[in-house]
Amino acid sequence: MTPGARIQAAAGLLDAVLAGQAAEQALTRWSRANRYAGSKDRAAIRDLVFDALRRKRSCAAWGGALTGRGLMIGALRAEGRDPDTVFTGQGYAPPPLSAEERAALGTPDAAEARDLPDWIWPEFEASLGDRAEAEAALMRDRAEVFLRVNLLKTNRDAAQDALATEGIASTPHPLSPTALRVTGGARRVHLGAAYKDGLVELQDAASQAVVDALALVPGRAVLDFCAGGGGKALAIAAQTRAPVVAHDIDPARMKDIPVRAARAGADIEIATRPSGAFDLVFCDAPCSGSGSWRRAPEAKWRLTPERLADLWAMQDAVLDAGSAHVAPGGALAYATCSLLDSENDARVQAFVARRPGWRVERVRKLTLSDGADGFFLAVLRRE
Secondary structure, eight states: OOHHHHHHHHHHHHHHHHTTOOHHHHHHHHHHHOTTSOHHHHHHHHHHHHHHHHTHHHHHHHHTSSSHHHHHHHHHHHTTOOGGGTOOOSTTSOOOOOHHHHHHOOOOOHHHHHTSOGGGHHHHHHHHGGGHHHHHHHTTSOOOOEEEEOTTTOOHHHHHHHHHHTTOEEEEOTTOTTEEEEEEOGGGGGGSHHHHTTSEEEOOHHHHHHHHTTOOOTTOOEEETTOTTSHHHHHHHHHHOSOEEEOOSSGGGGTTHHHHHHHHTOOEEEOSSOOSOEEEEEEEOOOOOGGGTTTOHHHHHHOOHHHHHHHHHHHHHHHHHHHTTEEEEEEEEEEESOOOGGGTHHHHHHHHHHSTTEEEEEEEEEOGGGTSOOEEEEEEEEO
């Protein structure tokens, strides 16, 4: 496909997303309906779509319209490229700009340039202070790809060597001793033997750092109370070298855990109704995902004040429910991939206020400036 054809395809996909379709679903449907497109074409179109979604407000301002076509025109202008070199109408390229489109072209103002909804900015600024502008700027770019070295099967040096033989370049990342930043061949990771044999897992470095901060003790009983796909349960199992109990309010989210655990050589027990007391209960609570909006930019635009308030209630409920499974003297770890204090410190302080007998033992906060996703962790001790 020519560059123009790729942009035309991306514009159509963006129209579908703007109409309410999930980006991943739209891309999958497009790929199935256009099997002539090679892997490089599909990857390039995917990048165009997600880059435009990360910068939807500024691209719409540059392009003069909140449409797929407007976002693509705006993306080109934001890069300093002349849209007329691509919007030619030749072959499968998009038609040339009309006089009306040219008249609508603009420049983003300060708020539009942040690429955040206006309503979230006061909370964003209150949570991050003088770092808010820098964090917003980082959020406009693609996130890097990270791998977690599976200590049940290998070490970091050996994992790097195995990846290198498959044409995948990596470098250690300072946030975690198990973290590797992929610097080349990222799209080949899931196809390689190192991944298929369980030597590495795709996992952001901040997620790994959060697990490290749990100060896990080998052999202790751990319950992953909001396990989802099981990424952190696998990381915990690799450190404790003991069984980890995984639970989620929606059991369907855990359907991939058995296969992932078998590949990793980890002992994960699925529990739809966990019972007994645990030395550590880990709650990676549902949240806005603001720390990972680079990876899921749609969530940034679909979050509303009402939805955020609903999340606070869910987070309070998760803390209350998870705490019931902590043994006397045990720990409750509360984590979110959010940068917002209202989902982090505020929830922890509210829990301590309504639940005598708990104290905050330690807190870890990670922002995009630390080199990975934004994350929050508070470890609470039961007296």
